[in-house]
Amino acid sequence: MNTASDNRPFPSGLLVPRPRTFLGLPAATAAVNGSAAIFGAVHGTAYATPTVREDVESGPDAVRRAITEASVHIDHWDFDFDGPLLNDGALQAFDLGDVSTRPDDAAGNRENIEAVTRAAHDAGAVPILIGGDDSVAIPFMRGLDGGEKLNILQIDAHIDWRDDIAGERLGYSSTMRRASELASVASMTQVGIRAVGSARRAEVETARAWGSRLVTVAEARRIGVEAVAAALPRDGSLLIHIDCDSMDPGICPGINALSPGGFAFDEMTTLIAAAMRGRKLAGFSIVEFQPAADVNDMSATIVGRLVSHVLGHLARRG
Known part of the structure; x- marks a missing residue:
C-alpha cells in the first residue's frame, strides 16, 4: 500500500490539467510509487513544416475522449484480461494531464518532457506517454536514462536513424539514432519495418553496426510476433x-505516413503482451497519431486501447 510519503509532487508549471482524463482515471499532480503515470506531450522538436495542427483537437485529448467514451465503466469485465482492466485495484493509474509545451519552444519542450518522465520514473511509477510527433520520444527516453539497463522495443514502419535533417538532430526522423547514444540503452529491437522505411543505405548500415535488430513485418509474421518478443533480453528493463x-x-x-501492410490490432496486443511477460517495464510511449486524419475515432480508440492493454498487464505483473 502506498503512503503519503510515496507521493512526489511535480514541479509547478510542468503539467497542464486536461478537462477529461484517460478512462476517467483520477487526475494527479504527484507521482505515486508502483503506479502508472499517464501524460500527453503535444509538441516536441518540429521541422520547418510542422506535423501538429493547432486547429484540431490534440492527439492526447482525442485519445482521452475516444477511449473513455468506448469504455464507460472501467470496473466492468474486460474480456481481453478475463477480469476488470485494473484487476480490482491491483494497479493504481493516474492521468497527469499534458506536459507544458509550445510549438515555438523546442528546447523548452524537450526539457519539460524529460523532467516529467524522470520525476515519474524516479518516484517508482511507470511513465506512459501519448504523443505528439515522434520527436517527443527523444526527451522521454532521456528521462529514463541513468542507472538501469534499457532494452528498447520499437514498433514502427520506419527505423528513424537519420543523424539530422537540414541540421536538426532532434526531430522525429532521428529518434532511434539519439536513443542509441544513451548510456543506459543496451539493446534495440525494431519491429514492423516495411516499404521505404525512411532510411538510406547509410542509416541501415549504421543501425546494424550498432547492433539494432531490424525485423520487417514480413519476418515478424513468418516467425510470429511472440518469437520476436522471446528474443528480447531479460536483464535490465524494457522500454x-x-x-x-x-x-x-x-x-x-x-497517421502522417500511409504505408499499407502494417500490423493488425491483435498482432500489436500479442506483441505487447509477450514483450511485457516476465520483464520490468521502464516506460511506454505511443506517438504519431494525427487526429486531423482520423476516421470515426478509429485511431484514437486503438491508441487508447493499446495503452489500456499496457495497464492491464501491469495490473497482473508478479
Missing part, C-alpha cells in the same frame, strides 16, 4: 515505443 504507422492504415488511418 516499449510505438509509432502509430506501425499499424495498417486500414485500422489506424490517423
Whole structure:
C-alpha cells in the first residue's frame, strides 16, 4: 500500500490539467510509487513544416475522449484480461494531464518532457506517454536514462536513424539514432519495418553496426510476433515505443505516413503482451497519431486501447 510519503509532487508549471482524463482515471499532480503515470506531450522538436495542427483537437485529448467514451465503466469485465482492466485495484493509474509545451519552444519542450518522465520514473511509477510527433520520444527516453539497463522495443514502419535533417538532430526522423547514444540503452529491437522505411543505405548500415535488430513485418509474421518478443533480453528493463504507422492504415488511418501492410490490432496486443511477460517495464510511449486524419475515432480508440492493454498487464505483473 502506498503512503503519503510515496507521493512526489511535480514541479509547478510542468503539467497542464486536461478537462477529461484517460478512462476517467483520477487526475494527479504527484507521482505515486508502483503506479502508472499517464501524460500527453503535444509538441516536441518540429521541422520547418510542422506535423501538429493547432486547429484540431490534440492527439492526447482525442485519445482521452475516444477511449473513455468506448469504455464507460472501467470496473466492468474486460474480456481481453478475463477480469476488470485494473484487476480490482491491483494497479493504481493516474492521468497527469499534458506536459507544458509550445510549438515555438523546442528546447523548452524537450526539457519539460524529460523532467516529467524522470520525476515519474524516479518516484517508482511507470511513465506512459501519448504523443505528439515522434520527436517527443527523444526527451522521454532521456528521462529514463541513468542507472538501469534499457532494452528498447520499437514498433514502427520506419527505423528513424537519420543523424539530422537540414541540421536538426532532434526531430522525429532521428529518434532511434539519439536513443542509441544513451548510456543506459543496451539493446534495440525494431519491429514492423516495411516499404521505404525512411532510411538510406547509410542509416541501415549504421543501425546494424550498432547492433539494432531490424525485423520487417514480413519476418515478424513468418516467425510470429511472440518469437520476436522471446528474443528480447531479460536483464535490465524494457522500454516499449510505438509509432502509430506501425499499424495498417486500414485500422489506424490517423497517421502522417500511409504505408499499407502494417500490423493488425491483435498482432500489436500479442506483441505487447509477450514483450511485457516476465520483464520490468521502464516506460511506454505511443506517438504519431494525427487526429486531423482520423476516421470515426478509429485511431484514437486503438491508441487508447493499446495503452489500456499496457495497464492491464501491469495490473497482473508478479
